[in-house]
Amino acid sequence: MTSNDRPRAIADVSSGTILATVTIAVPPERVFHALTAEDQIPLWWGSDEQYRTTRHIADVRPGGAWRSEGKGADGEEFHVQGEYLEVDPPHRLVMTWKAPWDGDNVTTVVYMLEAVEAGTRLTLRHQGFGARKESCRAHGSGWEHVLGWLGDFLTSEGDDKPQAVFHCRLIPPRPDFAFTMTAAEEALMKQHSDYLHRKLAEGRVLLFGPVADPAGPWGLGIVRAEDEQGARELTEADPAVRSGLGFRYEILPLITAVT
Incomplete structure (x- = not known):
């Protein structure tokens, strides 16, 4: 990632508040x-090793509701939801956060975006954990x-797309x-x-998709990757x-x- 720094988060368990920052080389908008x-959120929020967000619903206005749904690496489904409190694009976004894995306690997430020479400095504050120290740390x-x-x-959006195409047969x-x-x-x-x-x-x-082979169905994937190693990494995941x-x-x- 091209940025001034890697993300960093500090959990102040004494106040029940998290402060996290990152600089990203794109405009605040x-x-x-x-x-x-x-x-957008299902495209980036998650990883195959941890969990993936599969659906996001958002009524982006003060008082509007939002909800994200996903699935963990173990296949277990989850969701988190809340309400937008402040919407000031592209500078500030405030919303409540309510997750079943956190006992449905309601906390508040604040995103603050600042234009800097390197792109955007994003500061996040997640507050309201109270005495729930382990939840704050997690x-x-x-x-x-x-x-x-x-x-x-x-x-990575500006990167050139890899040009090689591979026929991948899942047996x-x-x-x-x-x-x-x-x-x-x-x-x-x-x-x-x-x-x-x-x-x-x-x-x-x-x-x-599946192929109806008389000898037995198998899975077909047409994959784009930089090289065979890239295709292999994708299929091995x-x-x-x-x-x-x-x-x-x-x-x-x-x-x-030809596409």
């Missing part, structure tokens, strides 16, 4: 949009990740897998599909492969690709 737009660590994801997403652990899946395997396939949908939204996957159940990808480069 772009940062504010990424923090509020319904189609959220502080979480905000460092979140601001890092935001910065990486925004400063299941048995030929009749598509017809004999257990409930656990069906849940795994949902995680696999969610993962590829995210990569589709990012532009890394051009298309994907697929929950199906990571499950250890015997899924594997065969990867072949396209000689030419």
Whole structure:
């Protein structure tokens, strides 16, 4: 990420307040949009190793409600929600924060955006934890990740898109897998599909879906990457492969690709 600094968060458990900052090399207007737009937050808020936001609903006005939904790396679904208290684009955004994993306690998040020579200095204050010291510490660590994801997403937008295209064939652990899946395997396939949908939204996957091969269905993905190693890294992060159940990808480069 091109920025003056990496995200840093300090949790002051004595006051129940978190203060986090990051400098991002894009204008405040772009940062504010990424923090509020319904189609933006699912693109950057999360990672495959921790959790992914899959849906964001936002009525961005004072008194308007917002809600984010997602799924953890373990497949467990979650949500967090709140209400906008102040909306002053592109300078300030204040909203309440209510999460089931935090006992549905209501806290307040304040984003402050300042234009600087390097782009935007984003300062976040999350307050109202009271005596819940462990929750304050955990959220502080979480905000460092979140601001890092935001910065990486925004400063990578100008990068040239990789040009190589690869045919990726997902071979299941048995030929009749598509017809004999257990409930656990069906849940795994949902995680696999969610993962590829995210990569589709990012532009890394051009298309994907099952192929009706008479010898047994298999999965097809057409992937864009800088090189074969990049394609392999993308496929190895697929929950199906990571499950250890015997899924594997065969990867072949396209000689030419017309889109």
